[in-house]
Amino acid sequence: MAAVSLAKDKIKVLLLEGVHDSAVEVFKQHGYVSIEWLKTSLSEEELCERIQDVHFLGIRSRTQLTEKVFAAAQKLAAVGCFCIGTNQVDLEAAKRHGVVVFNAPFSNTRSVAELVLAEIIMLLRRIPERSAGCHRGDWQKSAAGSYEARGKILGIIGYGHIGSQLSILAEQLGMQVRYYDIETKLSLGNALQVRSLNELLQSADVVTLHVPETPQTQWMISASELAVMKPGSVLINASRGTVVDIEALASALKSEHLAGAAIDVFPLEPKSNNEEFLSPLRGIDSCILTPHIGGSTQEAQANIGVEVAGKLVHYSDNGSTLSAVNFPEVSLPSHAGTRRLLHIHENRPGMLTQINQIMADAHLNVAGQYLQTDSKVGYVVIDIEVQDQGEQADELLAQLRTIPGTIRARVLY
Numbered sequence: 001m002a003a004v005s006l007a008k009d010k011i012k013v014l015l016l017e018g019v020h021d022s023a024v025e026v027f028k029q030h031g032y033v034s035i036e037w038l039k040t041s042l043s044e045e046e047l048c049e050r051i052q053d054v055h056f057l058g059i060r061s062r063t064q065l066t067e068k069v070f071a072a073a074q075k076l077a078a079v080g081c082f083c084i085g086t087n088q089v090d091l092e093a094a095k096r097h098g099v100v101v102f103n104a105p106f107s108n109t110r111s112v113a114e115l116v117l118a119e120i121i122m123l124l125r126r127i128p129e130r131s132a133g134c135h136r137g138d139w140q141k142s143a144a145g146s147y148e149a150r151g152k153i154l155g156i157i158g159y160g161h162i163g164s165q166l167s168i169l170a171e172q173l174g175m176q177v178r179y180y181d182i183e184t185k186l187s188l189g190n191a192l193q194v195r196s197l198n199e200l201l202q203s204a205d206v207v208t209l210h211v212p213e214t215p216q217t218q219w220m221i222s223a224s225e226l227a228v229m230k231p232g233s234v235l236i237n238a239s240r241g242t243v244v245d246i247e248a249l250a251s252a253l254k255s256e257h258l259a260g261a262a263i264d265v266f267p268l269e270p271k272s273n274n275e276e277f278l279s280p281l282r283g284i285d286s287c288i289l290t291p292h293i294g295g296s297t298q299e300a301q302a303n304i305g306v307e308v309a310g311k312l313v314h315y316s317d318n319g320s321t322l323s324a325v326n327f328p329e330v331s332l333p334s335h336a337g338t339r340r341l342l343h344i345h346e347n348r349p350g351m352l353t354q355i356n357q358i359m360a361d362a363h364l365n366v367a368g369q370y371l372q373t374d375s376k377v378g379y380v381v382i383d384i385e386v387q388d389q390g391e392q393a394d395e396l397l398a399q400l401r402t403i404p405g406t407i408r409a410r411v412l413y
């Protein structure tokens with residue numbers, strides 16, 4: 001029987017959205033040669049067409065991976081999100097199709113925190129309006145409405161990696177940090193966790209959002225929340241565009257209830273740099289608008305490239321799903337001297353019995369077996385000692401694939 005596992009030159013990698021060169025380098029260093037790199041994202045239709053022979057896909061926040069895309073991706077083993085957020089991926093659909101999804105949980109954390117820190121100072125000093133005024137020839141040399149950050153209350157919504165990193169930096173500026181999070185968190189420095197969103201909104205001079213996109217965070221800041229905010233306070237959103245009702249924000253800025261805002265993410269973002277950016281916030285001088293660049297620094301992008309490509313290569317070469325965001329996590333030792341069989345299956349009763357029966361019937365020594373399951377899928381890894389060139393492993397793989405409920409199976413030599 002022909003070898004079922006692929007030689008590296010047959011493994012196809014597709015990297016979208018201008019993923020950093022460092023990712024390409026990692027794949028090359030590990031012997032992967034078929035790497036396609038595109039500057040842009042692809043639509044669902046284009047993806048369904050191009051993904052059919054792709055084994056590893058790299059995206060950033062723009063590319064939407066739907067059930068339809070996964071159904072078309074017959075050979076896809078894993079997706080790397082070269083960013084933090086994974087809301088652009090239907091993670092459950094990926095799992096149903098046996099596709100493991102990885103991300104870079106903190107490679108751009110610092111970049112976002114630094115940008116937000118800068119925006120806090122800019123907004124408290126009313127720099128956006130002053131700068132816009134100067135561009136029009138308007139000279140407003142005045143301290144009216146301008147404040148130091150020192151002593152002001154910073155309200156952080158979502159005290160995860162970014163929120164807590166910002167908390168430390170803001171305290172060094174002399175700000176008083178309060179935060180709201182659905183989880184009980186370790187407060188760093190002198191930060192104080194408050195019990196309700198309203199409590200935070202009522203007291204903060206600056207409110208900044210660092211929550212993921214979830215059903216609970218959708219339109220979390222709408223007209224009623226904006227109304228609760230202190231008159232003259234400012235709002236920053238570098239999380240996801242669906243968290244803030246942008247029409248309501250535009251009204252709050254126009255009425256000057258809020259003194260300013262800095263918005264990096266939008267409910268609808270242009271699909272490419274050639275598309276026009278449309279937003280009700282355009283033309284409001286007190287609002288800093290940035291094109292979703294919170295995590296876009298050279299340092300962050302280079303680190304993300306290495307981290308996520310490394311995870312994809314490790315999954316390809318070794319089978320490890322450690323730090324996957326949608327899959328049972330299995331951390332595996334090297335399999336030198338053995339053949340490694342990887343079996344992803346629906347979590348049904350009797351699955352392990354059938355797998356082990358195939359191993360028992362083969363009369364081969366099992367050098368190691370690893371198993372992790374969740375309520376939907378199971379991932380079994382079996383290292384077998386064989387003396388031949390791979391024929392026995394191929395035969396076993398073919399048998400494993402006949403087990404009803406098998407989603408994907410492969411062998412590593």
Ligand SMILES: NC(=O)C1=CN([C@@H]2O[C@H](COP(=O)(O)OP(=O)(O)OC[C@H]3O[C@@H](n4cnc5c(N)ncnc54)[C@H](O)[C@@H]3O)[C@@H](O)[C@H]2O)C=CC1
Nearest residue numbers: 084085158159160161162181182210211212238239294295
């Ligand atoms: N603008 C940009 O370029 C970037 C944007 N992001 C966005 O920032 C988000 C946050 O990133 P991290 O801090 O790394 O995530 P994280 O997962 O470390 O922290 C998120 C925090 O939000 C909390 N949370 C979740 N739901 C909540 C709710 N309903 N109310 C209050 N708190 C809630 C969580 O408990 C957690 O503490 C990402 O999910 C991503 O969408 C991340 C990187 C770059």
Ligand SMILES: O=C(O)C(=O)COP(=O)(O)O
Nearest residue numbers: 060061062083084085295
């Ligand atoms: O890391 C994230 O979640 C981001 O939002 C950054 O997305 P990007 O890689 O800049 O498309």
